Amino acid sequence: MKRRKFDLAATPGKAAVGVDDRFQVATPLRRLLNKVFPDHWSFLLGEIALFSFVVLLLTGVFLTFFFEPAMTEVVYDGSYAPLQGTPMSAAYASSLDISFDVRGGLVMRQMHHWSALLFMAAIVVHMLRVFFTGAFRKPRETNWIIGSLLFWVGFLAGFTGYSLPDDGLSGTGLRIASAIMLSIPVIGSWLTSSIFGGEFPGTIIISRFFIAHVLLIPALLVALISVHLGLVFKQKHTQWPGPGRTNANVVGERFFPRYAIKQGGFFMVVFGVIALMGGLFQINPIWLFGPYEAWVVSAASQPDWYVMFLDGSTRLMPAWEIPIPIGDGYVIPPLFWPTVVLPGILVGLSTMYPFLEARHLKDRKSHNLLQRPRDVPARTAVGAMAVSFYVVLTLSGANDVIADKFQISLNAMTWAGRIGLLAVPPLAYYITYRLCLGLQQHDREVLAHGVETGIIRRLPDGRFVEVHQPLSSANGHADGHGELEYVGWVVPKKMNRLGALGPAVRGFFYPIEKPVEAPVSPGHPPVEARPEREEIGSGESRR
């Protein structure tokens, strides 16, 4: 028999040629695979959201195999003893089965929930990065709008998912959601009864939310994410200003192979962190909440963190009812303002911000270079204001837990939230603005005079001055200082870090190379250790 020669190294090439012969994909793929991505840690925050979405899809598919989205009443007879014999909905019973009787079900449920929290958290952190660096400016306004929509669609995905197990906590959340919908003038009661199929809670809501949660909303999320990423490819990623980087180029790594491999690794890291949290930290212990009954409400019933700001705004809102004397009389309940009007304003303001800023600054140019937050103090300060507003609302959403665990009066917490909501954002604006100006000023000082060395010199006339290490060689100035222009990137502020922007000693958590020993000046002999001397004392303590 003739031995056929098999060359392993040539196989991928041969296969690729075979694929290209049939589909002619080399030309478009080359363009795609050679796409250059700039490398900076803050550009990976959006990837955390993307990867946790992948984990959400994977774990979610697993959960649908065992979840029964029905509100028919069953009597629990699973392995969780304290609920045995309790009547409950099929949805809750199957959630309990996932937690206790399906192999690996609990860790899947917990990973699903943790990755949902992580998805929303990463969206917000990514959004803050985009905002504070001005990456949303022309031509990327569309992507900013899609990103903010992703937050709100994710919000809906989270809320529908939170409602599905039909436990005591999620039923309380649904009750509040139905109250919010009811508070909308004119259409409220029609909206609520069409969603719940009649009066709350009805018998249909879980199946409806299930379809929304596993089909409609994920499809919308996938579509929005695809467009979001497609636009990043099409419009190219923004980059930090620096040597060789201009508004017209992108400096970085090719998409394939290095960038793709790194992203693959980062996906594994995100997956690992979610799996660790799912395995180590208990989330949403539905067996303690019990089945939902309309008369069961627990203390510390909170929504997940990204909805908590609405809970907070509701808690802070004074009970102002607006009666309208039309017909039989009509009342706009106070709940309408913090839970319908406020999110409406937030959606509008956040999506329209790129246009508002461009209009204010009369800026119609395209920007592919990022800005350091300190260089745009007004935007940074507005961002700080928005963040502090959100944080005050979120903390107020948990104010009963904070009041109880830190032994503060709940009434004091509510009033602190009310005053803080009005007082903290302007304060944050002012402080941030001043911080930005101070940082700018220090950058300019270093550029003009050089790095502070810590060496104090006494002049012949008795004055003391600090010696500065100039950033550039003397050019023109009589005192040897040359003023450099600010290019919108990090200015070296420490000695021995000139020329290179990275740390002088390499290594991430600990140095992987020894620092160079300090050179000994010939004029000064090396300092010796202080000789041992006996302390002068009374002599009695020795005894």
Place this chain on the structure above:
Amino acid sequence: MTSDNDRRRGLLARLRERPAARSRGRRRLGAAVRLFAALMLAGGAYTVFAPGAQAQDNPPLTGAAAEGKALFDVSCITCHGRNAQGVEGRGPSLIGVGAASVEFQVSSGRMPLARQEAQAHRKPPLFTDEQTRQLAQYIQELGGGPMVPEGDNLHEDANIASGGELFRINCSQCHAFGGGGGALSSGKFAPSLRPATDRQIYAAMLSGPQNMPVFGDNQLRPEQKADIIAYIQETLKHDQDPGGFNLGRYGPSTEGLAIFLVGIVALVFASLWIAGKS
């Protein structure tokens, strides 16, 4: 003259005979003397028959209650007053609160109170079990009231599932689903149930301490109380937390904190590390 005759005729004759012509001064003096005598008589009779300051109209205290009274007079009397009748602005009357209330407040260390504030906190108890029983006995004998049944284990043969349902309906509004407690208005709070013993939970349901409503035997029957105690002691305290570290069982608040402090922090470090590898 007349005085000599009077002496000779004897006392009776002298009384029977109206003196013929006494002066107005003498008549007035006599009236004053009679009035004084009548008043003395009435006052004396009252003093003899009316109950005095030391009078007892209830049966004398038993030995334990007497011991309890001695403790009360040293440790509690400042705020709850003489005979536990209460002091305005300091402490309420204890007449009718019963042994259950005393047992709850004293055995959990809430009484004696450290200071006047919105609500008493749990502390290491100041009195031994024996002393607590004596105090409870004293208050019980003073005014009656609810009492905790005998025994340390009050949830034998109880139904945990029914207890869980009753707990979620009646208790979790304030004490939260995990029994960790929750905030009430103006600095008041529902305490954590974790350190509570069977007897303390039972006593709290019976007596409704501080802001807790009273769950009398007509609201929650004794066996339902036992079910609730069983759920708290067997399920809430001994839940193995199958999902891992329970984050204090404070619900989504600490979960939100954890995703930022653990998840986001870990992944930001990971992205710093990965981006640094170029």
